[in-house]
Amino acid sequence: MEKAMLEVRSLTKRFGGLVAVDHVDMQVHPGEVVGLLGDNGAGKSTLIKMVSGVYRPDEGRIFFQGKEVKMGSPMDALELGIETLYQDLALAENLDAYSNIFLGREKTKPFLGFIQVLDHDTMRAESIKVLKRLEIEIPSLHNQIQNLSGGQRQAVAIGRSIYWNAKLLIMDEPTAALGVHEQRKVLDLVRLLRSQNIPVIVISHQLYDIFSVTDRLVIMRRGKKVAERITKDTTPEEVVGIITGSEEVERDRPPE
Amino acid sequence: MPDASVRKNVKSAGRVGRWLGRNWALLFLLLEVVVFSALGTRFLSLENLQNIFVACTVVLLLGMGETFVIITGGIDLSVGFVMGFGAVICAKFMVLLQAAGLPQGASIPLAALICLLIGLVPGLVNGTLVARLKVPPFLATFGMYGVAYGVSEIISKNTPISGLPSAAGVIGNEYLLYIVPRKMVSFLIRPQNITRPEMRSMLALIPIIVVIAFIFVGIFAFLLRRTRFGRHTYAIGGSIDSALRAGINVPSHLTRIYMISSFFASLSGVLYVLKYVTGRADAGSARMLDAVVAVVIGGASLYGGTGAVKGTIIGALIIATLETGMVNLSIPYHNRYIVIGGILVVAVLIDQFFPELVGRRE
Numbered sequence: 194m195e196k197a198m199l200e201v202r203s204l205t206k207r208f209g210g211l212v213a214v215d216h217v218d219m220q221v222h223p224g225e226v227v228g229l230l231g232d233n234g235a236g237k238s239t240l241i242k243m244v245s246g247v248y249r250p251d252e253g254r255i256f257f258q259g260k261e262v263k264m265g266s267p268m269d270a271l272e273l274g275i276e277t278l279y280q281d282l283a284l285a286e287n288l289d290a291y292s293n294i295f296l297g298r299e300k301t302k303p304f305l306g307f308i309q310v311l312d313h314d315t316m317r318a319e320s321i322k323v324l325k326r327l328e329i330e331i332p333s334l335h336n337q338i339q340n341l342s343g344g345q346r347q348a349v350a351i352g353r354s355i356y357w358n359a360k361l362l363i364m365d366e367p368t369a370a371l372g373v374h375e376q377r378k379v380l381d382l383v384r385l386l387r388s389q390n391i392p393v394i395v396i397s398h399q400l401y402d403i404f405s406v407t408d409r410l411v412i413m414r415r416g417k418k419v420a421e422r423i424t425k426d427t428t429p430e431e432v433v434g435i436i437t438g439s440e441e442v443e444r445d446r447p448p449e
Numbered sequence: 450m451p452d453a454s455v456r457k458n459v460k461s462a463g464r465v466g467r468w469l470g471r472n473w474a475l476l477f478l479l480l481e482v483v484v485f486s487a488l489g490t491r492f493l494s495l496e497n498l499q500n501i502f503v504a505c506t507v508v509l510l511l512g513m514g515e516t517f518v519i520i521t522g523g524i525d526l527s528v529g530f531v532m533g534f535g536a537v538i539c540a541k542f543m544v545l546l547q548a549a550g551l552p553q554g555a556s557i558p559l560a561a562l563i564c565l566l567i568g569l570v571p572g573l574v575n576g577t578l579v580a581r582l583k584v585p586p587f588l589a590t591f592g593m594y595g596v597a598y599g600v601s602e603i604i605s606k607n608t609p610i611s612g613l614p615s616a617a618g619v620i621g622n623e624y625l626l627y628i629v630p631r632k633m634v635s636f637l638i639r640p641q642n643i644t645r646p647e648m649r650s651m652l653a654l655i656p657i658i659v660v661i662a663f664i665f666v667g668i669f670a671f672l673l674r675r676t677r678f679g680r681h682t683y684a685i686g687g688s689i690d691s692a693l694r695a696g697i698n699v700p701s702h703l704t705r706i707y708m709i710s711s712f713f714a715s716l717s718g719v720l721y722v723l724k725y726v727t728g729r730a731d732a733g734s735a736r737m738l739d740a741v742v743a744v745v746i747g748g749a750s751l752y753g754g755t756g757a758v759k760g761t762i763i764g765a766l767i768i769a770t771l772e773t774g775m776v777n778l779s780i781p782y783h784n785r786y787i788v789i790g791g792i793l794v795v796a797v798l799i800d801q802f803f804p805e806l807v808g809r810r811e
Contacts, residue, residue: 268696283694285687287754288680296684297695299677310675 196259198223198392199244199275199361204253206239213239215416216253221361224390226383228403228424231413232436237396240413241363244394245277246270258360274360280369282350286339290331291320293338294353323356324348326389327382344375351382355391362386363394368402380406400429414438470803474746474763478770485774492777499656505769506662507532507733510717511740512747512761513666514710517673519744521706522686522753523579523586527593528714528740531571532733534597535718539564540610540728543617553614561719568715569708571597576704590707594737601730609729613722621723624653625660658720665716669709670758682706686753735786739768742793750800767792 197220206214214236221227231237242248244255246264255262257273264270270277284293292299295316301309317334324331329348331341338346347367354362364383368376376399383393383406397403403410404424412420412435420435469476486492511528518525542560551559571593578589627635629643629651640651673679681702684692692699714733721732745751746767747760772785 267694271696279694281690283688283691285684285691285754287687288683292680292684293691296691297681297697299680301677304675309677311677311680 197221197256198258200256201240201244202254202256204240204243204255205251206236206243206248207251212416214243214250217413217416217418219411219418221392221394223392224387225409226387226393226395226407228407228410229394229396229413230403230410230432230436234415235413235436236416237413238365239416241277241365241394241396244270245275245363271357274358275363276354276357276359276361277363278347278350278354278365278367280366282346284338284346284350287337289335289337290341290345290349290352291316291334293349294320294323294356296353298357319356320352323352327352327355327385329378329382342375343371344378347371347375347379348382351379355386359391361392361394363396365396366398367395368397368399376402400432404429412436470799471748473799474748474760474767477746478763478767481767481770481774485770485777489774489777492774495652495654497773497777499654499659501766501769501773502659503656504773505765506658506720507717507736508739508743508768509666509762509765510662510713510720511733511736512743512765513669513758514713515740515744516747516749516756516758516761517669517682517706518586518710519741519749519751520673520682520686520753520756521703522689523703523706524590524741524751525575525707525710526587526590526737527571527575527597528710529733529735529737530594530597530601530730531568531711531714532717532721532736533730534571534601535564535568535715536721536728536732537601537605537610537718537730538567538715538728539719539722540613541604543613543722544610547612547614553616556614557617557620561723564715564719565712568711568718570711571714572708572711573704575711576707579707580700580703598730598734605728605730607730609727611727613726613728615726617723618726620661621658621720621725623657625655625657626653628652628654658724661720665713666758666762669713673758678702678705683754686755738786738793739765739789742789742796743768745793745796745800751797 199219199221201217201219203216203218204214205212205216217236217240219240229237229241239248243250246267246269249265255264257275262273264273267277285296288296291313300312300315300319302312302315304310320334327348329345329352331345331348338349341349351362367379367383371379380402383395386393395403395407407424410420410422410424410427410432411418412422412432414436419438422432482493491497511532514528515525539560542563543556546556546560547553575586575590575593578584578592579586623637623639625637627638627640629640629647632643632647633640637657643651673682681692681697684695684697685699685702689699717733717736718728722728743764744756744761746764747757747762749756749760768789771788775785776782
């Protein structure tokens with residue numbers, strides 16, 4: 194089997210007495226889409242936040258491209274090529290699409306020989322390229338984000354993530370708050386990334402989405418990884434059974 | 450979806466509505482000029498128009514700093530008294546350096562430079578409070594409002610500073626170009642040895658103080674529009690979270706923003722000294738209101754994320770025209786505060802209730 198892009202071993206995170214993530218092992222291979230499932234409070238987001246540098250693990254190790262990594266901030270993860278797409282997208286609503294794609298990493302050119310000014314033409318051209326690669330159409334790159342639809346925003350956010358040669362993309366509830374048509378578009382994007390050999394971790398409550406797009410499922414309950422399935426060898430019924438377990442207590446726990 | 454409904458509103462507002470929403474400030478400025486020209490005496494004269502520009506420099510400079518702050522979603526209430534602080538420091542150093550035996554050509558620019566450096570300190574404190582210690586901008590700069598005033602009064606011992614080098618007033622009151630018809634053209638130096646009728650027909654063009662102000666306005670407009678620094682300023686105002694996650698060093702950026710604001714305030718202080726050849730703690734006391742009004746009239750939202758230098762210039766001209774026009778009509782000066790305060794509230798109401806009209810790019 195190909196070398197894992199991401200491997201976490203025995204990853205653990207505690208908040209006071211609560212063990213949010215309890216010795217979880219997980220691997221993600223190039224060109225693979227992994228669904229991360231579990232009820233609210235199962236520990237999915239906490240696990241992801243350790244991988245994207247937001248939280249530091251209390252125990253366990255993270256390997257990226259075969260090398261052990263220690264991340265102190267989200268910037269560390271970004272520099273490694275681990276891009277995270279948050280549910281709220283984290284776009285600057287008042288800026289246009291290409292400014293968002295390049296936010297914080299703007300292209301500049303010299304002006305009068307010594308001042309670096311924004312290179313709008315390059316950023317626009319590069320944005321068109323990356324959006325084309327994603328097969329997305331945005332009516333005008335000059336539109337402010339606040340004037341774009343949910344799916345277009347999602348596209349800009351994904352464009353931003355992959356422009357910087359993301360080696361792993363983590364998507365937290367990518368289809369929540371989207372219309373049906375746009376949900377399908379986002380799922381197409383995930384498949385497209387897979388075809389370009391970029392691995393994706395998808396967190397979602399939408400079992401339909403998960404089953405239509407993932408290769409493998411990792412299911413968590415109460416901080417522990419309770420099951421791992423090849424998507425085509427399982428059924429939504431079985432997965433729901435694993436997520437909820439025999440007891441129905443999970444649903445009442447506060448969200449993490 | 451909220452964004453969809455906004456788009457619909459924009460469409461239904463129509464082209465004319467949108468144009469009005471974006472340019473009402475410019476139209477208001479033109480209206481002012483028309484009304485004051487009709488009612489006043491010699492309002493449209495060259496001299497009076499230049500006076501308007503001189504009158505607008507302080508509002509414009511304070512407004513420039515305020516523009517940066519307001520775009521990030523903050524506010525700087527201290528600018529008026531930081532201007533007074535700058536005026537006092539500048540005047541004090543002119544007196545001290547002169548007493549130390551420096552020639553005027555050295556003591557005046559040196560004092561101005563020292564003032565501009567010390568003038569960064571209030572901004573550094575404001576910025577640190579806001580960006581690193583998470584004090585709301587309103588409160589942090591309100592604190593500085595009091596501190597700057599008190600310190601200035603101590604330094605000036607509660608009286609306007611006098612005994613400045615006599616040449617200090619030259620830069621502040623002279624013009625770039627003098628034209629005596631059919632006789633001479635002179636740059637910077639006021640023609641001497643001319644007859645009384647020649648003096649009367651002499652044209653003095655472009656006050657130096659206005660030139661200095663617009664040079665700095667130009668530099669910082671460039672910074673805001675064309676550089677990464679400017680782009681990050683808008684991004685922070687749009688969403689601090691996305692700016693942070695995009696890897697922008699938000700605390701250090703915000704600190705610099707407040708330092709820009711206090712730089713402009715102390716620059717206004719320096720120009721005050723050059724114009725009036727004195728330094729006083731209350732040199733800019735009520736000007737904070739004007740600065741905020743100029744920026745808001747100019748289309749910046751107090752919620753952050755929008756605003757532009759062009760707008761602030763129009764805002765400053767609106768205030769200066771109003772001021773000059775009211776003087777021209779002999780309307781008592783204090784009425785200006787009522788009118789300007791009223792304009793502020795109207796501008797904010799427009800921003801709040803018709804965001805789709807005002808929804809402009811940068």
